[in-house]
Amino acid sequence: MTAEPSTLVQRPTTARIVGALLLRDLVVMRRELPYFLIRTTLQPLLFVVVFGYLLPRMGFVRAAYGAALLPGILAVSLALSSVQAVALPMVQDFGWTREIEDRLLAPVSMRVVAAEKVAMGVIQGVIAALFVLPIARLIMGPIEALTGAHLGVVILVAILGGTAFSMLGLFMGTAINPQQIGLMFSVVVAPMIFFGCAYYPWQGLSALPVMKYAVLVNPLVYVAEGMRAALTPALPHMSLVTVLAALVAIAGVFWALGLRGFERRAMG
């Protein structure tokens, strides 16, 4: 047997435990990355093929559409990846496998475990966006208004957007029971994508004022418009301040709700 019970159990620092939790998730992510990317980016990329390549060449869509589409596609990939990266494993863990239990037994507060999941959601969202960007650009061809001059803003929007959607994922992952996960994605996530100003700029909705203000409840709008502000600043977009403020508020609300759900599900 492994010696006497150790009397010198040192309390590890929180940073050290978070490092171990992150390492576990990174190891698992690396193994599952191809499947993960296919699951979260195939749909946006297929959309690019049809609306960014086929339709413009058929003459149904003006080539300038690409400038509005590309930031939106990045936003969808980022948001979808972040929300799924957090919600799907959590639904499984709390629904039946309880595999997360060994992490809940770590000598660290439960909210740290939840926060680490959110951090992983951000990382996966950013990876998906980085993966989609060059492919989408390749499919669509040159985009005039596109600029890489505001890289800092792109990163800021990506991290904030990823955070907001990871926290949404935390909320969904703890609020939904496993049987309803498919339904949830069809009923909540799909409309969110189509009414999230990803495939058209928010300004374009000026023709439909009711719609223009109704979509403001949709978190994706702010990620998409934030990406427009960062990548195609010359074209009409929502003000960056509005975008950032909205994302912070959304993240705050879903962190509070998600954490409550997490603690409720984690405590038996």
Add this chain to the structure above:
Amino acid sequence: MLEAIRTIGLRKVYPAANGRRLRAWNPGAAPRLPAAPALSPSPAEVVALAGLDLTVGEGEFFGLLGPNGAGKTTTIGILTTRVRPTSGTAIVAGADVVTNDTEVRLRIGVVPQRPNADRSLNVRENLLFHAAYFGIPRAIAARRAAELLDQFGIGDKAEAKVDQLSGGQQQRLMIARALIHEPRVVFLDEPTMGLDPQARLALWEILRALHAAGRTIVMTTHYMEEADRLCDRIAIVDRGRLLAVDTPARLKAQAPGGTLVELSLDGPAARVADGARTLAGVTRTEAVGSMVRVYTERGGDLIPALIRVAEAAGRGVRDIHLSPPSLETLFISLTGRKLD
């Protein structure tokens, strides 16, 4: 005696999330519970623990024995900081499970009722990462993991996926995981449930060795024999209440009805049973085919008289078997029901 665990008035009432779900959890349990007027739970609520006071000594092998629904898993859940008590206090390894839960987690190892290894990781990684969550340096963790896997006979499965392990192997992986950070107190929730007899015996050996190494062990079970053979002390629980707590020997001494004497005869046993019932010190007899069972407070002293009764009835005695008083009989006398 140093204390590893102390609970005071531990209570757990599961709220009724919704009626239908509740009935699915435990059909018919709620209405049977005696009403507690002071706290008056509505009928839909489940009182899983109704004020539990326990003390477990440092280095003790402590058993929680009770039927399904007794509150064993809830107790383990509270003591391992995974379930919040409704009221009462629990101190584990010197720390309060509610106000100082991370300190408790630092010092305990937990083997859950249902194996829940991390299936995204292989067997060895399960141990290495668990050690990492406790801040154990990688080199030390690797050495301990190898030792534990070898010791538990799954050294050759280190690289295997969790799904490739048998039930018994997964259970041993869970025990290895619970030990890798060298906890002071180890909790095991029905660790032998669903194991074949061989795997169960192997597990008993592991637990005995752990105990011998000085660790405090708290194990739940609904197998009498297991509790009897392994534990220093046993708490008998039923419907969230502590019915008795003592050493197996002293608990058995409380069992009414005494020793069981079984005689195998060379023919039908009915008349022998009737005759034995008239002997002094016999509390009960029963005949099953050519076998007669006699419960007696006189133990082995009764045997010559029993043989004479058999001979008088024209039966030869082929075999005699004596069973000392058991927890089973005590449990029946305490609860009026059998354990399973």
